[in-house]
Amino acid sequence: MAGRVQVKVCGINDAEAYDAASRAGADMVGFVFYPPSPRGVTPEQAGALAARGGTGRRPLCVGLFVDASDEEIAAALEHAPLGLLQLHGEETPERCAALRARFGLPVMKVLGIATAADFARLDAYAPVVDRFLLDAKPPPGASLPGGNAVSFDWGLLAGRAIPRPWMLAGGLTPVNVAAAIRATGAPAVDASSGLERTRGVKDPVLIASFVAQAHAAEAVG
Numbered sequence: 001m002a003g004r005v006q007v008k009v010c011g012i013n014d015a016e017a018y019d020a021a022s023r024a025g026a027d028m029v030g031f032v033f034y035p036p037s038p039r040g041v042t043p044e045q046a047g048a049l050a051a052r053g054g055t056g057r058r059p060l061c062v063g064l065f066v067d068a069s070d071e072e073i074a075a076a077l078e079h080a081p082l083g084l085l086q087l088h089g090e091e092t093p094e095r096c097a098a099l100r101a102r103f104g105l106p107v108m109k110v111l112g113i114a115t116a117a118d119f120a121r122l123d124a125y126a127p128v129v130d131r132f133l134l135d136a137k138p139p140p141g142a143s144l145p146g147g148n149a150v151s152f153d154w155g156l157l158a159g160r161a162i163p164r165p166w167m168l169a170g171g172l173t174p175v176n177v178a179a180a181i182r183a184t185g186a187p188a189v190d191a192s193s194g195l196e197r198t199r200g201v202k203d204p205v206l207i208a209s210f211v212a213q214a215h216a217a218e219a220v221g
């Protein structure tokens with residue numbers, strides 16, 4: 001089914017990046033509530049960024065958590081108007097269901113893909129999540145569970161039905177995003193590292209280019 005591809009810009013941690021994403025028409029921005037990350041933000045910082053509203057589209061705010069406690073998520077929600085919880089750790093289906101019920105927000109579970117066998121995990125999560133984010137697994141020795149600028153084999157998605165709405169991530173850039181959408185039929189895409197001028201610092205020009213390239217591409221899956 002053809003359609004306009006949704007775009008998420010992840011790891012927004014300063015006003016220049018937030019404004020660039022909004023101006024470019026990004027559908028979603030991601031705030032990383034994971035202190036070890038160079039893109040990490042506090043609840044207060046995320047709240048201040050979201051309050052900018054933006055000069056263009058007001059993007060949906062996505063909170064990225066890694067095996068966070070209920071208290072950590074509640075603290076983020078006290079300050080930031082999150083519309084989607086991205087769970088980027090080892091959260092089980094039961095944990096996803098519990099968080100969805102407790103906070104009354106949609107949940108997007110991240111699953112790392114390296115081989116066809118990895119898709120088997122989707123079925124257990126499908127009844128209790130609202131979306132999947134399909135990402136590369138962290139490379140050996142990586143210090144972060146995501147945001148590592150690596151792609152998985154997009155061919156693994158060919159002809160595959162994903163049981164919930166989903167988003168493609170992992171090593172996407174303004175240069176490869178159109179090809180990624182064509183190859184996978186992804187209805188939504190997410191990028192972080194590929195939009196940075198240095199690690200942890202977004203580049204407004206790369207953000208604008210990524211959003212434009214993705215919105216110009218059409219999902220065919």
Ligand SMILES: O=C(O)c1ccccc1NCC(=O)[C@H](O)[C@H](O)COP(=O)(O)O
Pocket residue numbers: 010011032034037038039040064066088133135144145146147148149150169170171172190191192193194
């Ligand atoms: O970005 C981080 O620092 C991060 C830390 C902990 C868990 C996840 C993290 N990022 C995830 C993402 O930014 C994206 O959802 C996705 O993994 C794509 O990242 P990239 O390959 O850098 O575009």
